[in-house]
Amino acid sequence: xxxxxxxxxxxxxxxxxxxxxxxxxxxxxxxxxxxxxxxxxxxxxxxxxxxxxxxxxxxxxxxxxxxxxxxxxxxxxxxxxxxxxxxxxxxxxxxxxxxxxxxxxxxxxxxxxxxxxxxxxxxxxxxxxxxxxxxxxxxxxxxxxxxxxxxxxxxxxxxxxxxxxxxxxxxxxxxxxxxxxxxxxxxxxxxxxxxxxxxxxxxxxxxxxxxxxxxxxxxxxxxxxxxxxxxxxxxxxxxxxxxxxxxxxxxxxxxxxxxxxxxxxxxxxxxxxxxxxxxxxxxxxxxxxxxxxxxxxxxxxx
Amino acid sequence: xxxxxxxxxxxxxxxxxxxxxxxxxxxxxxxxxxxxxxxxxxxxxxxxxxxxxxxxxxxxxxxxxxxxxxxxxxxxxxxxxxxxxxxxxxxxxxxxxxxxxxxxxxxxxxxxxxxxxxxxxxxxxxxxxxxxxxxxxxxxxxxxxxxxxxxxxxxxxxxxxxxxxxxxxxxxxxxxxxxxxxxxxxxxxxxxxxxxxxxxxxxxxxxxxxxxxxxxxxxxxxxxxxx
Numbered sequence: 001x002x003x004x005x006x007x008x009x010x011x012x013x014x015x016x017x018x019x020x021x022x023x024x025x026x027x028x029x030x031x032x033x034x035x036x037x038x039x040x041x042x043x044x045x046x047x048x049x050x051x052x053x054x055x056x057x058x059x060x061x062x063x064x065x066x067x068x069x070x071x072x073x074x075x076x077x078x079x080x081x082x083x084x085x086x087x088x089x090x091x092x093x094x095x096x097x098x099x100x101x102x103x104x105x106x107x108x109x110x111x112x113x114x115x116x117x118x119x120x121x122x123x124x125x126x127x128x129x130x131x132x133x134x135x136x137x138x139x140x141x142x143x144x145x146x147x148x149x150x151x152x153x154x155x156x157x158x159x160x161x162x163x164x165x166x167x168x169x170x171x172x173x174x175x176x177x178x179x180x181x182x183x184x185x186x187x188x189x190x191x192x193x194x195x196x197x198x199x200x201x202x203x204x205x206x207x208x209x210x211x212x213x214x215x216x217x218x219x220x221x222x223x224x225x226x227x228x229x230x231x232x233x234x235x236x237x238x239x240x241x242x243x244x245x246x247x248x249x250x251x252x253x254x255x256x257x258x259x260x261x262x263x264x265x266x267x268x269x270x271x272x273x274x275x276x277x278x279x280x281x282x283x284x285x286x287x288x289x290x291x292x293x294x295x296x297x298x299x300x301x302x
Numbered sequence: 303x304x305x306x307x308x309x310x311x312x313x314x315x316x317x318x319x320x321x322x323x324x325x326x327x328x329x330x331x332x333x334x335x336x337x338x339x340x341x342x343x344x345x346x347x348x349x350x351x352x353x354x355x356x357x358x359x360x361x362x363x364x365x366x367x368x369x370x371x372x373x374x375x376x377x378x379x380x381x382x383x384x385x386x387x388x389x390x391x392x393x394x395x396x397x398x399x400x401x402x403x404x405x406x407x408x409x410x411x412x413x414x415x416x417x418x419x420x421x422x423x424x425x426x427x428x429x430x431x432x433x434x435x436x437x438x439x440x441x442x443x444x445x446x447x448x449x450x451x452x453x454x455x456x457x458x459x460x461x462x463x464x465x466x467x468x469x470x471x472x473x474x475x476x477x478x479x480x481x482x483x484x485x486x487x488x489x490x491x492x493x494x495x496x497x498x499x500x501x502x503x504x505x506x507x508x509x510x511x512x513x514x515x516x517x518x519x520x521x522x523x524x525x526x527x528x529x
Contacts, residue, residue, distance in 0.1 A: 045431035053455035056420040063424015091421060095402060095411050
């Protein structure tokens, strides 16, 4: 594992693009100011650390967007997706402005900080904003591909980085679902960093696996072409977050959807993200049991 | 003076096209004199080309009671007077809170209080980044709107960073449940060049709005006595 963690790779890519492209703006609220120090120092007119004020951070970014800049905003997931949700909705969504919002600490990546720093509901929250794309890369290199896509073709995008990563990067097409394994029974949609675990526990099962890095809007045509009657979504945020996206794409057939994700109960523990994965059944043992059950049912039905 | 009186009369007629009243509620007219002075004597703009890059930016943060704003925009030629008669109608463009995607001359869609000043901060930074150093950003809030905490985030930031191209206009009619006392005295320690002027005193408003120094400026348009 010589590669930099995802968050650092994203920061390095953004700093590089920032030097080249005078139409980019960067707005931070203290978090990660060290990672973006060179941009803040070299381009103080369009790289601003507002201080600890996340709602104003989003408002300032909208001001840059109103003037034709593409603003990049970065902080910890709950303080953007939940504290500043109305700013995302009104300052960006309603006004049809573009921007790239990069978060860290989705779900329980800051396990040691406890539930004040958790955001398993971030994707459901931001996906409620009109026009918001949501991307969940599985590796640092994939994250950089998705960052460059937003900067090349501006949109309103929420990019959720993660401390968990897959061992290998895939050549992803932004916006698309990728077919990773073809099989006969159920179709498993694995989101971002959960792909490796899904592949490990389904190695001996007759299932198809689709890999999702863009989760909103979900790639309906690829899902329709691949899916049978049983669909399993394995998502690293609140369980059921993608249910409407999936069923909305499959209205042409009866479907049994099983959502596997983070449970709604607040776990009053610290530990590590792996500990929380285990508690929510998102470790290999939990996934093997739940996906296995669907696969067995799917075989019986066939 | 006579020209100003006639202009104000005309604006009242244009407000009446929206409200259907000859006498308007305070929310419709509290900002009227400030808006008149801004558009007649302070802002640089081109109604034929609302997105003219060299314009000054005006953000109505207090999206409530926008009839005076619409009247001023119509009077200045941003859209035909006939639009005023479709105020709040399904087939009109003028709503209870302004929509920048529908109304020429509206920089930002507002209504939910506490959004305008943070966005104005971003516009102020963006103008600097574009080297539009002569251009200014004006944002108008109500005194009660300043109960919203986001305003104080932005006030703290702008004062600390000396955003000298930003001007906050507070139309102060003492409407807040929590009385803020002297806004001028509250804004100064945050690094703002703040002063209070009569909210219907056109000469004082124009002079105060034109001020520009090394700090953000605030104009508290005092309506607590006169109305």
